[in-house]
Amino acid sequence: MELYDIAVIGGGINGAGIARDAAGRGLKVLLAEQNDFASATSSASTKLIHGGLRYLEYYEFRLVSEALAEREVMLNIAPHIIWPLEFVLPHEKHLRPAWMIRAGLFLYDHIGGRTSLPRSRSVKLAPDGHGAGLKPEFHRGFAYYDAWVDDARLVVLTLASARAHGASVHARTRCTGARREGDAWQVTLCDEVSGKESEIRARILVNAAGPWVKSLLERELKIESAGQVRLVKGSHIVVPRIHDRRYAYILQNPDRRVVFMIPYEREFTLIGTTDVQVTPQDLPAAISPDEVAYLCAAASRYSAREVTPDQVVWSYSGVRPLYDDGKADPSAITRDYVLLLDENGPPLLSVFGGKITTYRKLAEQVMQKLAHWIPAHRSWTHAEALPGGDFGGRAYLAVLAEFRARYPGLDPHWLARLLRRHGTLIEKILAGAKCEADLGENFGGGLYERELAYLAEYEWARSGDDVLWRRTKCGLHMSEAQRTRVAERLAGAR
Numbered sequence: 041m042e043l044y045d046i047a048v049i050g051g052g053i054n055g056a057g058i059a060r061d062a063a064g065r066g067l068k069v070l071l072a073e074q075n076d077f078a079s080a081t082s083s084a085s086t087k088l089i090h091g092g093l094r095y096l097e098y099y100e101f102r103l104v105s106e107a108l109a110e111r112e113v114m115l116n117i118a119p120h121i122i123w124p125l126e127f128v129l130p131h132e133k134h135l136r137p138a139w140m141i142r143a144g145l146f147l148y149d150h151i152g153g154r155t156s157l158p159r160s161r162s163v164k165l166a167p168d169g170h171g172a173g174l175k176p177e178f179h180r181g182f183a184y185y186d187a188w189v190d191d192a193r194l195v196v197l198t199l200a201s202a203r204a205h206g207a208s209v210h211a212r213t214r215c216t217g218a219r220r221e222g223d224a225w226q227v228t229l230c231d232e233v234s235g236k237e238s239e240i241r242a243r244i245l246v247n248a249a250g251p252w253v254k255s256l257l258e259r260e261l262k263i264e265s266a267g268q269v270r271l272v273k274g275s276h277i278v279v280p281r282i283h284d285r286r287y288a289y290i291l292q293n294p295d296r297r298v299v300f301m302i303p304y305e306r307e308f309t310l311i312g313t314t315d316v317q318v319t320p321q322d323l324p325a326a327i328s329p330d331e332v333a334y335l336c337a338a339a340s341r342y343s344a345r346e347v348t349p350d351q352v353v354w355s356y357s358g359v360r361p362l363y364d365d366g367k368a369d370p371s372a373i374t375r376d377y378v379l380l381l382d383e384n385g386p387p388l389l390s391v392f393g394g395k396i397t398t399y400r401k402l403a404e405q406v407m408q409k410l411a412h413w414i415p416a417h418r419s420w421t422h423a424e425a426l427p428g429g430d431f432g433g434r435a436y437l438a439v440l441a442e443f444r445a446r447y448p449g450l451d452p453h454w455l456a457r458l459l460r461r462h463g464t465l466i467e468k469i470l471a472g473a474k475c476e477a478d479l480g481e482n483f484g485g486g487l488y489e490r491e492l493a494y495l496a497e498y499e500w501a502r503s504g505d506d507v508l509w510r511r512t513k514c515g516l517h518m519s520e521a522q523r524t525r526v527a528e529r530l531a532g533a534r
């Protein structure tokens with residue numbers, strides 16, 4: 041039976057980050073994900089690499105400073121899928137006074153250390169500037185920077201890096217049981233496609249099952265743990281774009297929550313999110329009509345165009361697996377992560393909470409916690425670009441210009457979208473293509489046969505949803521018939 045140093049259960053961002061870090065340290069790693077990678081919380085986030093301005097109100101200074109420092113690291117190692125995004129906060133003095141916002145933004149500018157992003161400032165809101173798409177009664181506001189990430193691609197590229205460092209990475213493989221036997225874990229895995237079970241051994245077991253962290257412990261591992269998880273659902277809606285500028289709005293709601301309104305996939309606006317406490321029985325999460333109404337109302341308080349449920353073209357929901365710190369208000373529960381180590385035999389480490397933003401740092405902390413059982417090795421993940429992110433210090437636009445010059449026969453706008461998905465790896469997809477016809481069948485929405493084949497071969501894509509909603513967001517730009525065609529093509533290819 042194969043013996044691994046570490047078996048990681050869960051192929052969301054945290055499991056992926058841990059597998060990558062461990063594999064790069066020369067450890068023999070296996071990762072098992074029961075569905076597609078990033079199919080749970082890690083593709084359902086607001087997609088921000090951010091410190092979390094609102095967390096300052098909850099005194100989460102450690103989290104915010106670590107996250108802001110990580111923002112800088114992530115902008116460097118994944119410049120294709122992560123980029124700066126300017127936020128505008130329209131001012132409403134009865135909700136938060138200007139001095140409070142200024143103080144918060146000053147802290148936000150400085151608490152994370154050196155940053156390449158511009159500092160915050162106050163701005164005038166005008167229909168042709170920072171107030172585009174807003175009601176004319178909003179005159180003043182504040183602007184600051186955070187970063188945008190394609191969350192599902194971050195997971196897949198992190199796993200591609202883990203695999204390149206030797207990790208054995210398995211989608212559609214569920215951990216159905218694990219028990220301690222001597223100096224290792226005996227782990228049972230079930231191939232969810234064939235139904236076949238197999239066993240492996242691992243010296244260390246990592247539980248990165250996200251919303252299932254507690255149920256994996258209790259059901260599959262039969263272990264009582266002190267750690268409690270609070271499941272808090274958050275949903276987003278997508279509507280035709282509210283304005284054509286590049287910046288996002290952070291809107292203050294009368295319930296003191298904030299709601300984001302973010303430019304999305306060029307033609308749309310992403311609006312989110314909510315905080316709804318749920319139970320394990322509610323998984324997988326789905327948006328409720330109340331949440332749609334709440335998000336439409338929050339956006340309509342500010343948007344010149346009323347946002348109504350009938351405008352919603354897509355929505356998604358995810359469940360935050362938060363560490364239960366006893367707070368009653370779901371918005372107030374800590375967003376920081378907690379790593380619980382069980383040393384009653386071969387070690388078991390469980391991940392509670394965490395942010396997409398801090399996943400790399402979380403993985404480093406996991407390695408530190410396990411230092412007693414693994415050989416000493418320096419941290420390395422901050423210094424190696426994720427696959428396709430090796431821009432060599434050049435700006436995205438410079439890299440784009442280079443590819444446009446190399447492929448003059450291809451649509452320059454489409455090349456830009458492809459570069460945002462794959463970075464320098466687009467070379468593998470384009471490979472000498474001179475014109476559109478060389479790309480194979482056009483499925484619509486910017487997806488061609490060559491990319492589909494690449495996603496199936498190198499990025500574990502098997503189903504229509506894998507490709508249309510996670511590896512790409514082409515589904516948003518397609519008709520139902522086009523989406524069906526992609527799913528059929530993938531099924532036929534197997």
Ligand SMILES: Cc1cc2nc3c(=O)[nH]c(=O)nc-3n(C[C@H](O)[C@H](O)[C@H](O)COP(=O)(O)OP(=O)(O)OC[C@H]3O[C@@H](n4cnc5c(N)ncnc54)[C@H](O)[C@@H]3O)c2cc1C
Nearest residue numbers: 050052053054074080081082086088215250274394396397
């Ligand atoms: C609405 C919302 C908005 C958010 N916005 C942001 C944001 O803007 N920025 C940010 O930094 N963070 C954000 N977050 C937080 C972030 O998305 C999560 O913290 C992160 O995705 C959690 O990742 P994870 O790997 O722990 O969990 P998941 O992504 O849920 O992964 C866990 C995986 O484990 C698998 N699994 C479970 N049981 C088994 C088993 N028995 N065998 C095999 N596999 C199993 C599941 O299928 C799942 O894929 C947001 C979260 C939500 C819900």
